Amino acid sequence: MGEPLLAVAGLTKRFGGLLATDQVSLSIPEGELHAIIGPNGAGKTTVIAQLAGEIRPDSGAIRFSGEDIVSLPAFVRSARGLARSFQITSVFREFTALENIALAVQAHAGHSFRFWRPARIDRALLGPASEILERVNLAARAGDPAAILSHGEKRALEIAMALATGPRLLLLDEPMAGMGPEDSAQMVRLLAKLKRDLTIVLIEHDMDAVFALADCVTVLVYGRVIATGKPDAIRANHDVRQAYLGADEVG
């Protein structure tokens, strides 16, 4: 087998005295759904932000599809096929659901130095955008401003925006954050569907979802990888139970 789609080696990030990411290494082959779990404050989101290009690591290497991307800004990484979603819903509240997606499509449809034709009636944007809304079951809300969507719908829109950039790798930061059981179940179904065509890095607190979906799990504690392996092996791992799952069982 060739090089993995995403290869991270020795990733380290310090915020003042806090070691947020400590020598993190990951190897994610094409087609895998790789979950990163860990207690609150373990530095999961910081890892995602470094992979997406929002935070520059102090040291370490990130190779995506064979290319060193560590010094590329976020928008260039997006063009290479990396897309992220946010833990705190980060949609354009005053735009409609369809406009949100159309804007993400637009980002990858050539330059935007087009000043005259209204974007709202641009079929080249609206066509693909409608398809994506369909894929995440939001077609019925296409014309509604993002601000008035329900929490579950906003979370789906959040994923849809990442999808609309046509990624090869999806970085999902707690897609089920704040969801009730019904919305969570729907999100698991959506992710299971996406998993067939995409490589996914998933941060999630919902352990049922993680173990239902993941091909491989990495456990992060205080910025360090303490275990990585198949879900069953992780479940059985003593250190992990001690550091993380154990606490859950007690609580």
Add this chain to the structure above:
Amino acid sequence: MKLARRTTATVIGLVLLAAIPLASAFFGQPFYVDLFTRIMIFAIAALSLDLILGYGGMVSFGHATYLGIGAYSVGILSFYGINDGFVQFGLAIGASALVAFLIGAISLRTSGVYFIMITLAFSQMIYFLSVSVNTYGGDDGLNIRMHSGFAKLIDLDDPVTLYFLVLAILTLFLLIGYRIVESRFGMVIRGAKSNARRMAAIGFPIFRYQLTAFVISGAMCGVAGALLANLTLFVSPSIMHWTRSGEIMVMVILGGMGSLLGPVLGAVAYLVLEHGLSSVTAHWQAVLGPILLFVVLFAKRGIIGLAAGARMETGHG
């Protein structure tokens, strides 16, 4: 339907403005032609600021700089005997675009309060530069001997001709503004105002788009400056004093940010109030202040928001 309403409001406003020279001739008050020429020039400046402030979220606190650069372009060329309007307006656009490019390229690397402070600092630098250059009158300003000449096409010696030129440019810029904010480009700068981090994450290099918007806005304001020079036949540093930048911003906020038509109404309201109140009392600002406070506190979307809100209520009733 919202679009149709905006178009109707714009057309009514422009028709009313077109009727002013006739009305002022009818009532024998030629002064109103000058007043409304001035108002429309500031309306152009305000709408150019709204493009980056209301839609792009770029709080440029130095917009009068471009007004000054446009006016000085006319003044300085005229000083050297170049009175061709195409050259003068060409320089006004080019110079203000260039200065906006330089100021924007540096300021846009910051955001929030720092952006406001840097744009203000640059405008103060250019203000003091204009004060210190004695060749062009320094603090006392520069008299302009004649209006911009456009071959035999347009004769700006006639105040009514100047009035209609300003009205035509205001109309053109409103049309351009409406198209820009709805275009792909417009969606990018609006998206960047709403959530810059998300814009980068979905793949937009937002800096270059914001800078382009900043340059377009500066160039539009430069045209307003060149028109102002033709109205007053005089240019002095006071045209780009920081309080002038503040006035333009007040017009935008008073009229309603992010609507383009709002700032035009804001310019009308501000300058009509200023004119009306200053004829009653020398302390007109003491009256204007509370009015502005009222608008900011109770009508956050400005005059245009009040108008839309009132219509909505009658619609429900």
